[in-house]
Amino acid sequence: MSGGTVASLPEGLLDGGVWFRVEAAGTASAVRRAAERLATELAMPEKRINDLSIVAAEAAGNLVKHAEQGTILVRVVRTVEQAGVELIAVDSGPGMADVERALGDGHSTAGTLGIGLGAILRQASRWDLYSMPGKGTVLAMQVWPSGAPERSWASGLTRPLTGETVSGDAYAVREIEGRRQVLVCDGLGHGGLAAAASHEAVRAFHKASAVPPAMLVEVLHRALGHTRGAALAVAELDLAAGLVRYAGLGNIAGTVFGPDGGRRGMVSMPGIAGHQRRQIREYDYPLAPGAVVLMHTDGVVDRWNAAEYPGLFARSPEVIAATVLRDAGTRRDDAGVLVARS
Structure with missing residues (x-):
């Protein structure tokens, strides 16, 4: 987490x-x-x-x-x-x-x-x-060493490409000045250099001030200039406004799954954080009570069908993420999934 x-x-x-x-x-x-x-x-x-x-x-x-x-x-x-x-x-x-x-x-x-x-x-x-x-x-x-803390509203998992010991995919979660924000990133390629790029994105994410997703992606883009670069996306869950604010560069998939079974894809812009980008844009999407935000790298296929898993979205974020990683993750690439609940 x-x-x-x-x-x-x-x-x-x-x-x-x-x-x-x-x-x-x-x-x-x-x-x-x-x-x-x-x-x-x-x-x-x-x-x-x-x-x-x-x-x-x-x-x-x-x-x-x-x-x-x-x-x-x-x-x-x-x-x-x-x-x-x-x-x-x-x-x-x-x-x-x-x-x-x-x-x-x-x-x-x-x-x-x-x-x-x-x-x-x-x-x-x-x-x-x-x-x-x-x-x-x-x-x-x-x-836990003493009493269990309150359940986390977001969690994720990453798994390296078969044969690698480290994953080039990473995620991070933070609450800062009332903002609930999550990051998913995919370092270019795989292995140690890809992991180094993603770790730098996580480090910069935690150090950044409380700014909206588009500004945060800009911060991460600048921070990754000395790495091989990464695809990444930031989502902010605004529960009071009933919105997800989303900004991304490269091939990170983001989806809002509504409590009624509907799903809405979120848009990332073309580019590689740290190397090339055109314009970073932020988009707003409705976030109903009980909705789930699911983000993943390109090591997870988009053909995963939530309707085949009745009751899954009532489970904890880590269980949802692990189920998706098991059934939609590929062994031919690093894979990462993050789940955030409204």
């Missing part, structure tokens, strides 16, 4: 986390150790590290026993006051027809005791889940 309080990752912590492909018990152990190491680095209390260890072991174990193409993202989540660890488990099947029954201790589809999900729910500070038969399950879990 990255005057006024900035509800996002502090400058310098730009790592989008580490993805693990979970197919064997050995990988499940690696997930647990990675989560414990993060928590130790964050100086979390020993009891919460132990709780996190249980959550990580059960989540990874469930993927080994039950899932197809299971992966887990392990990353830090922060507020101004504290830092915790988040795990997002994603699989492509079989999915659950009766989520409520599956959440109860004693239910199992693999002849085991069926206590895994129950243990996760008891030890995690917060969790959210979306599952559909035939498509799979996304389970997001957070463990």
Whole structure:
């Protein structure tokens, strides 16, 4: 998740986390150790590290026993006051027809005791889940050192191109002087230089003053002049006015999904931030109560159909983003998704 309080990752912590492909018990152990190491680095209390260890072991174990193409993202989540660890488990099947029954201790589809999900729910500070038969399950879990903070109104995920260790895609979230603003960027190409461009965009985004999206994109364009450049877009959710204000350069897709099922695409201008642009323009779009703003890089295909996912937009931003990334993300490019709720 990255005057006024900035509800996002502090400058310098730009790592989008580490993805693990979970197919064997050995990988499940690696997930647990990675989560414990993060928590130790964050100086979390020993009891919460132990709780996190249980959550990580059960989540990874469930993927080994039950899932197809299971992966887990392990990353830090922060507020101004504290830092915790988040795990997002994603699989492509079989999915659950009766989520409520599956959440109860004693239910199992693999002849085991069926206590895994129950243990996760008891030890995690917060969790959210979306599952559909035939498509799979996304389970997001957070463990905080003390009480869980208020749910974030926006979150996202990035995943590197297959074979790369870093992603050239990035996102950021901030609240500054009453403005709720989000950034999605895609560094030109892939690998370390693409990641450096996106990280510079995130750094400049957090440092910039409270200005409208078009002015903010101009600031980012100037900041990226010494990098290879990036496609990027900024959206501002003005809840009082019922509007999304949007400005972008390059191939970042933005869509407003209304509570009635309608969708409205948002317009970015041609160009590469840091290198070439014609004119930066800002557009306003209606934002009804309950609407969702979804932005993604070109590593995610636009053919994703929200109508095939009943109830998804009632879930948390991280679960929505992970579901879209799973089903619409390509492995041939870096991929990034951000979701913001009204």
